[in-house]
Amino acid sequence: MFTVAGSALALRAPLRRPPAEVENDLCMTQEEFRSFYEQTSGPLWRYLARAGRSEDLADDLLQESYYRILRVGFRGESEAHRKNYLFRVATNLLRDHFRSPKSSEKSLTVEPVAEEVAQHRVEVQKDVGQAMEKLKLRDRQLLWLAHVEGLSHNEVAEVLGVKAASVRLMVFRARKRLAELLRDEGYVSEVTT
Amino acid sequence: MSEKRCNLERAVLSAERTRKWSDDLRRHLESCPDCTDALMVERFLASENTAASTASRLPTADQVWWRADLRHRREMTRRAQLPIRVLEKAAQLAGVAAAGVGLAWSAPTLLDWLGALAPTQMTTPDVTLSATTALWLALGTGVVLSLILAGLETLWAED
Structure with missing residues (x-):
């Protein structure tokens, strides 16, 4: 019985190093971190930039997310588990940012880069401005995690901190809302198999 | 729907x-x-x-690591210095409080002494006047002390 309870706990609780080490060092070696970062930074930045609607915000929250992971020392049972935890940290940071009274409606910023990339960003801004912009933060997060990251409903629930049973319906509704917005833009004509 | x-x-x-x-x-x-x-x-x-x-314009893993490491070290230093800062603030508060109490306690004697130094042709403040002045002085000291404490509290909170 004790073993069963222990196993159940291990599924949910983060695996950490002993507190003494946590206090003195970051909880990952630089080599471990490099490997983890290479695998997760791209998807995380895109998630933050699209769900948060700001590339500057994505830059800041990316750094903060990794800092928290390094400080807390979450090891996880697998790379996927650790990645989901990282996305959960980022999700909470996004939520806190938009809850904060100081946060304003930030728009995507165009940096001085090569012309074609800048042009591309302007197009991206247009899309985001017209469809994603109108969605709630939670809807953007849900759809990104379910469609782009391909997380299961249970994983989405874990990342967003909601009940797994309600994720299915939440995704369905968010998808309907985005589809409606896209149809308003005439995006529907592009859907062909 | x-x-x-x-x-x-x-x-x-x-x-x-x-x-x-x-x-x-x-x-x-x-x-x-x-x-x-x-x-x-x-x-x-x-x-x-x-x-x-x-x-996307990602920083390198080493850049992120370096910033995190630097921040972590700063936080550790800050945490290590916390007891010292607390003691410093406590000492400052104790010093200000002792000075205020001492000033309020010795105010009547001080006023009498100042009165004795005054030229003889001037009217020497009587006992009632000295007591009133001492009271105002003590009240003023209390207000100043409160302001100082409030200022220190603000500084402390910022830390």
Whole structure:
């Protein structure tokens, strides 16, 4: 019985190093971190930039997310588990940012880069401005995690901190809302198999 | 809004991701608005993902590590210095409090002494006047002391 309870706990609780080490060092070696970062930074930045609607915000929250992971020392049972935890940290940071009274409606910023990339960003801004912009933060997060990251409903629930049973319906509704917005833009004509 | 999900939705999304469309699925798509929505959203978000990949400007792992390490060291230093800072603040508060109490305690004596130094042709303040002045002086000291304490409290809170 004790073993069963222990196993159940291990599924949910983060695996950490002993507190003494946590206090003195970051909880990952630089080599471990490099490997983890290479695998997760791209998807995380895109998630933050699209769900948060700001590339500057994505830059800041990316750094903060990794800092928290390094400080807390979450090891996880697998790379996927650790990645989901990282996305959960980022999700909470996004939520806190938009809850904060100081946060304003930030728009995507165009940096001085090569012309074609800048042009591309302007197009991206247009899309985001017209469809994603109108969605709630939670809807953007849900759809990104379910469609782009391909997380299961249970994983989405874990990342967003909601009940797994309600994720299915939440995704369905968010998808309907985005589809409606896209149809308003005439995006529907592009859907062909 | 219908909230009954189509059973083939997962198959549609899978077909889109693998680019393997069966004729049945194609036919189904033409008659199922939920699957049409799912496919449209899937494609839109995939294009968003591609666009974001182009726009991304990630720092290197070493840069992120270095910043995190620097911040962690600063926090550790700050934490280590906390007891010293607390003692410093306590000593400052104790010093200010002792000075205030001492000043208030010795105010009547001080005023008498100042009165004795005054020229003889001037009216020497009587005992009632000295007591009143001492009272005002003590009150003033109390106010000043409160202001100083409030200032220190603010500084402390900022720390």
